[in-house]
Amino acid sequence: ALTGTACGGGDGDGGGKGSDGKISGTVTYWDTSNEAEKGTYEQLARGFQKKYPDVKVNYVNVPFGEALAKFKNAAGSGGSGAPDVLRAEVAWTQDLANIGYLAKLDGTTALADRSDYLPKAAAGTKFKGATYGVPQVIDTLGLFYNKKMLKEAGVAPPTSWAGLKAAAKKIKQKTGKTGLYLRGDDAYWYLPFLYGEGGDLLDTGAKKVTVDDAPGVKAFAAARDLVASGAAETDATDGWDTMQHAIKNGDVAMTLNGPWAIEDTLAGKAFKDPSNLGVVPVPAGSGGQGAPQGGHNLTVYAGSKNLDASYAFARYMSSAEVQAKTTEKLSLLPTRTSVYRNAAVAANPNVKFFKAAVDKAVERPWIPEGNSLFQAVLVQFPNVLAGRTSPKEAATSVGDAYRKLLKGDW
Numbered sequence: 001a002l003t004g005t006a007c008g009g010g011d012g013d014g015g016g017k018g019s020d021g022k023i024s025g026t027v028t029y030w031d032t033s034n035e036a037e038k039g040t041y042e043q044l045a046r047g048f049q050k051k052y053p054d055v056k057v058n059y060v061n062v063p064f065g066e067a068l069a070k071f072k073n074a075a076g077s078g079g080s081g082a083p084d085v086l087r088a089e090v091a092w093t094q095d096l097a098n099i100g101y102l103a104k105l106d107g108t109t110a111l112a113d114r115s116d117y118l119p120k121a122a123a124g125t126k127f128k129g130a131t132y133g134v135p136q137v138i139d140t141l142g143l144f145y146n147k148k149m150l151k152e153a154g155v156a157p158p159t160s161w162a163g164l165k166a167a168a169k170k171i172k173q174k175t176g177k178t179g180l181y182l183r184g185d186d187a188y189w190y191l192p193f194l195y196g197e198g199g200d201l202l203d204t205g206a207k208k209v210t211v212d213d214a215p216g217v218k219a220f221a222a223a224r225d226l227v228a229s230g231a232a233e234t235d236a237t238d239g240w241d242t243m244q245h246a247i248k249n250g251d252v253a254m255t256l257n258g259p260w261a262i263e264d265t266l267a268g269k270a271f272k273d274p275s276n277l278g279v280v281p282v283p284a285g286s287g288g289q290g291a292p293q294g295g296h297n298l299t300v301y302a303g304s305k306n307l308d309a310s311y312a313f314a315r316y317m318s319s320a321e322v323q324a325k326t327t328e329k330l331s332l333l334p335t336r337t338s339v340y341r342n343a344a345v346a347a348n349p350n351v352k353f354f355k356a357a358v359d360k361a362v363e364r365p366w367i368p369e370g371n372s373l374f375q376a377v378l379v380q381f382p383n384v385l386a387g388r389t390s391p392k393e394a395a396t397s398v399g400d401a402y403r404k405l406l407k408g409d410w
């Protein structure tokens, strides 16, 4: 594996810092942002060329669900075809750093003004005491709701799963529509139920697998109950498209979602008046309330032939100026404390809500295996929601998968 120093590979053309200190050559950037975000991110990425006229930015949008495997294949086969800079989801960062595919950024220009980063965002860029990513966005889940539909049903935004069931009953009676669309094909949506029962996937302090303790079982049961009672509808595939279609067309009154869904949701006919979209914390369960911390870092491929330009690009794409523009266009959360002092950012109602939500978001275990924890849940979640697997069986299967995964370390 690469040892974190440049050694062949990468799409750069071997540019770098000329004798005059000028940055030059090509930087290939793999962006994983979604349909509603990518236009803004591409424009911002190309803006780098204005500052560094001798650099050509080769912007490539790679779907989130494919990017990790694609990058590992490219980096693992000598690096040709690997990008110079990758937008890496927070859990990918430790995994890829552990394999040696990411350049250590400490001491490079990529980490300029690092004291400005939110501590929670910075935490997701570390591995064995070194820094392998530059925080680009931080996020969590909230409860999106159609204000008009809830008003018509005479209900307030629910603050518990039990309250959501009661509200959904009224929404069905008054509007004929379903209360919630619950995404079943993405394990991330299991976490608000798990935290709502006071549980967690692992206890990293005690090095214990806890997902199949009682809270983990109750969490699966709580999610299944929403579907079985008709309060929520779900699918085992195409969850993102079905969820967005449903909320945008006013076919459901609520979804669980994050800042990355705001721009797309507001494009729906149900939100011609954008103020019709409200966001509140995810509902509480019987043992607590909580939403997971997520987000994305800019990382530099250790095998890039153009490290200097890549460091400069990572710094630019996470600069205060670019973050303020991203928030203005997409309502995504800045990872720099200074950007929250920007008047337009501070006035954005979605930023106000999600910043408070992120401050309380539950941090996940920043360990290389963190990247694989969702796979085991993903196998069980859709089956539990469909009533094909019992909550107990599902939790135990996930627990067993974790004990196998972690047996060396735990």
Ligand SMILES: C[C@H]1O[C@H](O[C@H]2[C@H](O)[C@@H](O)[C@@H](O[C@H]3[C@H](O)[C@@H](O)[C@@H](O[C@H]4[C@H](O)[C@@H](O)[C@@H](O)O[C@@H]4CO)O[C@@H]3CO)O[C@@H]2CO)[C@H](O)[C@H](O)[C@@H]1N[C@H]1C[C@@H](CO)[C@H](O)[C@@H](O)[C@@H]1O
Pocket (backbone or CB within 6 Å): 032, 033, 034, 037, 064, 065, 066, 067, 068, 069, 070, 089, 090, 091, 092, 139, 186, 187, 188, 258, 260, 293, 294, 295, 296, 370, 371, 372, 374, 375, 378
């Ligand atoms: C199963 C996967 O489990 C984990 O992923 C977790 C993730 O850790 C959680 O944090 C959470 O991510 C949030 C995210 O924080 C949140 O920001 C948002 O992201 C938006 C963007 O905002 C939006 O811009 C746009 O990009 O679109 C993004 C997506 O909407 O929503 C995300 C949740 O969707 O949830 C993920 C689970 O989905 C693993 O990390 C792998 O990804 C793994 N899949 C791999 C598995 C490999 C085989 O092992 C297979 O070979 C590979 O090909 C597969 O890729």
